[in-house]
Amino acid sequence: MQDGNGLDHLAGERAMAQFDLQAMKVYLAGGQREYEISTKMAQLVANDPVFSKEDRVRLARKDLYKNSLRKAGHAWKTILEKGLSEVEGLKLRHFVDEPTYTDLHWGMFIPAIKGQGTEEQQHKWLPLAYKMAIIGCYAQTELGHGSNVQGLETTATFDPTTDEFIMHSPTVTSTKWWPGGLGKASTHALVYARLITDKKDHGIHAFIAPIRSLEDHTPLPNVTVGDIGVKFGNGGYNTMDNGFLRFDHVRIPRENMLMRLATVTKDGKYVRSNKPRQLGYGAMVFVRQGIVIDASIYLSRAVTIAVRYSAVRRQFGNKDEPGELQVIQYRTQQSRLFPLLATAYAYRAVGFWMKSLYADVMKRLNDNDFSTLPEVHACTAGLKSITTSVTADGIEECRKLCGGHGFLCASGLPELYAAYVPACTYEGDNTILLLQVARFLLKTLSQVSKVRPVGTAAYLGNIKQLSTQNCKVSQGHDWLNTSVLLEAFEARSARQAAAVALRLAKGSGSEAEFQENTPELVESARAHCQLILVSKFIEQLQTGTPEGIRKQLEVLCYTYAFSQLIDNAGDFLATGYVTGNQIALAKEELKHMFDKIRPNAVALVDAFDHTDDYLGSALGRYDGDVYTHLYKGAFKESLNDTVVVDGYEEYLKPVLTQNLWAPHSKL
Numbered sequence: 001m002q003d004g005n006g007l008d009h010l011a012g013e014r015a016m017a018q019f020d021l022q023a024m025k026v027y028l029a030g031g032q033r034e035y036e037i038s039t040k041m042a043q044l045v046a047n048d049p050v051f052s053k054e055d056r057v058r059l060a061r062k063d064l065y066k067n068s069l070r071k072a073g074h075a076w077k078t079i080l081e082k083g084l085s086e087v088e089g090l091k092l093r094h095f096v097d098e099p100t101y102t103d104l105h106w107g108m109f110i111p112a113i114k115g116q117g118t119e120e121q122q123h124k125w126l127p128l129a130y131k132m133a134i135i136g137c138y139a140q141t142e143l144g145h146g147s148n149v150q151g152l153e154t155t156a157t158f159d160p161t162t163d164e165f166i167m168h169s170p171t172v173t174s175t176k177w178w179p180g181g182l183g184k185a186s187t188h189a190l191v192y193a194r195l196i197t198d199k200k201d202h203g204i205h206a207f208i209a210p211i212r213s214l215e216d217h218t219p220l221p222n223v224t225v226g227d228i229g230v231k232f233g234n235g236g237y238n239t240m241d242n243g244f245l246r247f248d249h250v251r252i253p254r255e256n257m258l259m260r261l262a263t264v265t266k267d268g269k270y271v272r273s274n275k276p277r278q279l280g281y282g283a284m285v286f287v288r289q290g291i292v293i294d295a296s297i298y299l300s301r302a303v304t305i306a307v308r309y310s311a312v313r314r315q316f317g318n319k320d321e322p323g324e325l326q327v328i329q330y331r332t333q334q335s336r337l338f339p340l341l342a343t344a345y346a347y348r349a350v351g352f353w354m355k356s357l358y359a360d361v362m363k364r365l366n367d368n369d370f371s372t373l374p375e376v377h378a379c380t381a382g383l384k385s386i387t388t389s390v391t392a393d394g395i396e397e398c399r400k401l402c403g404g405h406g407f408l409c410a411s412g413l414p415e416l417y418a419a420y421v422p423a424c425t426y427e428g429d430n431t432i433l434l435l436q437v438a439r440f441l442l443k444t445l446s447q448v449s450k451v452r453p454v455g456t457a458a459y460l461g462n463i464k465q466l467s468t469q470n471c472k473v474s475q476g477h478d479w480l481n482t483s484v485l486l487e488a489f490e491a492r493s494a495r496q497a498a499a500v501a502l503r504l505a506k507g508s509g510s511e512a513e514f515q516e517n518t519p520e521l522v523e524s525a526r527a528h529c530q531l532i533l534v535s536k537f538i539e540q541l542q543t544g545t546p547e548g549i550r551k552q553l554e555v556l557c558y559t560y561a562f563s564q565l566i567d568n569a570g571d572f573l574a575t576g577y578v579t580g581n582q583i584a585l586a587k588e589e590l591k592h593m594f595d596k597i598r599p600n601a602v603a604l605v606d607a608f609d610h611t612d613d614y615l616g617s618a619l620g621r622y623d624g625d626v627y628t629h630l631y632k633g634a635f636k637e638s639l640n641d642t643v644v645v646d647g648y649e650e651y652l653k654p655v656l657t658q659n660l661w662a663p664h665s666k667l
């Protein structure tokens with residue numbers, strides 16, 4: 001998609017491409033229809049001045065937030081006026097590209113009501129939420145408790161005399177703290193609180209609590225609510241009103257408790273349904289799968305900027321070629337950049353699979369089949385953890401790959417990083433989530449002789465073979481076999497999981513021993529997730545990718561798998577499955593892959609189809625006209641509004657005109 005001024009500084013790069021660019025664009029979009037919707041919505045946003053990102057990093061918080069309210073309101077108006085479908089509306093909001101209260105309203109409040117509300121409750125709340133007559137947020141985390149959901153302190157005490165719950169925040173640490181959209185926008189909060197009936201604590205349940213007047217938006221009586229303050233980075237996540245909330249004995253009707261999994265009757269009787277209590281965590285599974293799908297988009301944005309800039313930027317030269325060399329020619333640049341490019345492709349493939357996995361579990365849950373829920377929980381939690389950590393680090397690496405100019409906000413990278421990095425924490429701290437995967441692996445292994453593992457854990461059924469047979473690679477090209485690669489990742493993961501399981505089995509089973517082994521448990525969970533990522537990329541490749549792009553995808557798949565193998569060589573070697581020589585052979589193969597990527601690199605990032613508007617980067621422009629736009633951009637800097645800076649008279653002039661020796665000067 002070219003929206004520059006027509007002069008293409010990267011034309012030479014594009015002419016080298018060896019694959020069908022259009023077919024790749026359609027593949028990455030997830031199909032022809034998705035591609036068309038994406039293109040249409042990207043243009044709609046780019047051509048609408050209300051959605052402009054210009055100056056975002058320079059705005060003070062109040063202006064930034066107000067502007068974000070304006071954009072969210074305009075997006076909603078556009079959706080209604082143009083009669084956009086749900087998918088189109090979602091895409092439109094995606095291209096507006098600002099974290100805002102509607103993310104939580106559509107992304108968590110509504111899904112939680114769908115997952116945990118009875119049919120009657122859904123009929124009551126969803127129509128209001130769908131037309132945005134109410135705005136909701138997801139208020140789980142508290143000042144003193146985030147990861148440990150069972151430790152939340154807010155109470156919802158049932159009063160049978162009035163048929164109401166009394167919502168209360170008994171301590172400072174029980175203050176709800178962090179929920180997006182809560183600070184200033186929401187009228188309702190989905191509050192996670194301890195349910196108490198007849199002095200008995202039944203643990204954490206979800207309640208819909210009105211918090212602001214639908215007349216004038218003021219907080220309701222005995223509700224204290226506001227924004228928690230400025231967050232990391234300019235722009236970034238500061239368009240979101242993450243909030244605090246306290247209740248002082250606030251009464252809500254009994255029907256406001258979401259009762260699909262448990263009910264409180266009029267006379268205060270607590271009745272649990274026979275559905276697993278884990279369904280109460282359903283909204284988190286939903287959001288985590290979405291985060292995995294989005295990781296590729298964020299990483300591909302950073303990689304697009306870094307690849308295009310690396311093809312424009314020249315430094316040094318050699319005696320064989322005239323002029324300076326493009327920095328993308330340097331092996332060190334390639335070895336940092338091309339694995340990230342391959343990773344963005346790998347995450348797209350795993351995102352496609354994640355969609356089908358989620359659709360499958362939803363269908364099963366509707367049919368009261370809960371059998372795959374633990375595996376889906378482990379997949380969504382583990383992949384959320386790995387993909388967000390790698391993407392956040394990847395964005396930062398791309399910034400460094402752009403040298404000094406990467407540090408300018410004009411590169412688009414600092415703001416992208418600031419907006420993305422909290423993904424490593426929200427929806428579950430990444431270490432906590434890997435520990436959940438580790439618990440799943442331990443449980444699977446402990447039952448392996450009785451219950452055959454399925455899905456992404458099926459390879460653990462082969463644990464004996466995977467633990468005894470070693471890698472047979474003897475020459476570099478032996479690695480160019482997806483079965484050989486898969487087996488390596490399976491053996492490494494199975495052996496790491498078995499080693500830590502064995503150590504724990506030999507112990508007393510105490511929590512202290514578990515804690516002592518958490519570093520190894522996290523490593524084994526990471527190994528399992530890396531296997532899933534490699535295997536799903538391979539699977540996608542083998543299931544009907546069009547001829548015109550298959551070869552390139554194959555190269556990217558090998559690049560991804562080899563770079564994972566090499567980055568984790570210590571683990572692979574420690575398990576004894578591979579030798580140092582086999583790792584060295586994989587390193588050589590990886591360099592061959594870089595040679596194959598090099599002529600296609602710019603086209604491979606073009607295939608992500610990010611518009612200049614969406615990238616918001618002088619370095620990543622489609623036309624490669626980097627220097628003109630960096631230079632022009634400097635004149636928009638507010639410090640340059642006047643040629644003599646404000647403050648000269650008061651602070652600079654006295655320094656320049658005192659004409660006195662400083663007392664400590666030796667001159």
Ligand SMILES: CCC/C=C/C(=O)SCCNC(=O)CCNC(=O)[C@H](O)C(C)(C)COP(=O)([O-])OP(=O)([O-])OC[C@H]1O[C@@H](n2cnc3c(N)ncnc32)[C@H](O)[C@@H]1OP(=O)([O-])[O-]
Binds near residue numbers: 138
């Ligand atoms: C756009 C950004 C907006 C951001 C929003 C937010 O951040 S919102 C705030 C986001 N906040 C967070 O993300 C907080 C992160 N913390 C948590 O998710 C939980 O507190 C916990 C899972 C760490 C511990 O849970 P716990 O104390 O209950 O202890 P436990 O470990 O004993 O687990 C019990 C059983 O449940 C199972 N199971 C667990 N989760 C799920 C699931 N999602 N699905 C299905 N199952 C799940 C687990 O496998 C186990 O099964 P088993 O072995 O009995 O068969």
Ligand SMILES: Cc1cc2nc3c(=O)[nH]c(=O)nc-3n(C[C@H](O)[C@H](O)[C@H](O)COP(=O)(O)OP(=O)(O)OC[C@H]3O[C@@H](n4cnc5c(N)ncnc54)[C@H](O)[C@@H]3O)c2cc1C
Binds near residue numbers: 138144146147179431
């Ligand atoms: C931008 C942003 C948006 C958010 N939006 C929402 C929202 O809309 N709604 C909402 O309810 N919440 C929201 N949150 C809160 C978020 O979900 C929590 O911050 C997150 O779950 C992590 O919990 P915590 O902050 O308590 O971290 P902690 O659990 O206190 O983590 C601190 C450190 O301790 C470690 N740690 C903790 N427990 C263990 C353990 N058992 N073993 C080993 N290590 C451990 C962690 O790995 C981490 O390194 C948001 C957070 C952010 C940053």
